[in-house]
Amino acid sequence: MSILSGSSILVTGGTGSFGKAFIRYALDHLDPRRLVIFSRDELKQYEVRQIFKDDPRLRWFIGDIRDERRLARALHGVDYVVHAAALKQVDTAEYNPFEFVKTNVLGSQNVIEASIDAGVKKVVALSTDKASSPINLYGATKLTADKLFITGNHYAAAYDTRFAVVRYGNVMGSRGSVIPFFKALGDQGKPLPITDLRCTRFFITLPQAVQMVVDTFDLMQGGELLVPRIPSMKVTDLxxxxxxxxxxxxxxxxxxxxxxxxxxxxxxGRRAVVVQDGKYFIIQPDLASWGYTAPADAVPVPEGFAYRSDANDQWYTRDEIAAIVESAI
Structure with missing residues (x-):
């Protein structure tokens, strides 16, 4: 049984693709005492409320993570936080950098501060592959957010609150996924635009992403950055x-x-270990004033290790990709 079972949980950005998948999983498997959905779009909240038929365990807060006072109110009595709220479009970030900094960086700081003040036990923040060696503004803001959450454990060392991060790649079936875009073009008999025929990518399904977050709450001490060990795929195969x-x-x-x-x-990679029989990598914190120790089942990765989609030792076949696509449509 997960530590989340029967608890009070808040999800920032809870009306997005991940949020909806997490709500379904939590209601079906975790039986939360209270599940707070914190997001800024009233129309999306209305639509998601219809999906879950106003389940009495759900609470709905209109608010923006840029507003620390509103976060503080929403976090009252909350045990655990899933931080999924972010601005995410790479090209949009290049034209609106100040807005991405306000949400992804300053908003993350607000989540950290408000969670400590509210006595939250654990916070798991969602990250992206684009935060690793970032080359665009979106990735840079997410790398900054990652570091804020990891080092936030120093800030919270005298308190009970602990922070961890999960980092994964593209999510099949999420809003903005390439799958419906390609399918619509195919239905019209049009060719599919590929950014580069050599491209490789990491893909994860929404259920995998949700399970990873739940697993992180159960195994984290604070300061971990978890990465799933998953196969790569060629974009042309997809x-x-x-x-x-x-x-x-x-x-x-x-x-x-x-x-x-x-x-x-x-x-x-110099700080990475493999845990749970190869299911996840953990990038361990550099310094851990709050008393972090490596998991008992941790196995160090080889010297010079890096985790890239083109140098992976696991690859999806076309048949496996087709099965995943079918389940995601």
């Missing part, structure tokens, strides 16, 4: 799994886009 006979057009990498994705840089 495209043909969605539309088998589609033509592919190489349109070139967009500004700020990588040819291959990275979830653990060589510098981070």
């Amino acid at each position: 495209a043909h799994a969605i539309v088998p006979d589609a033509g592919l057009v190489d349109v070139g990498l967009r500004p700020g886009e990588k040819l291959h994705e990275e979830m653990i840089s060589p510098e981070e």
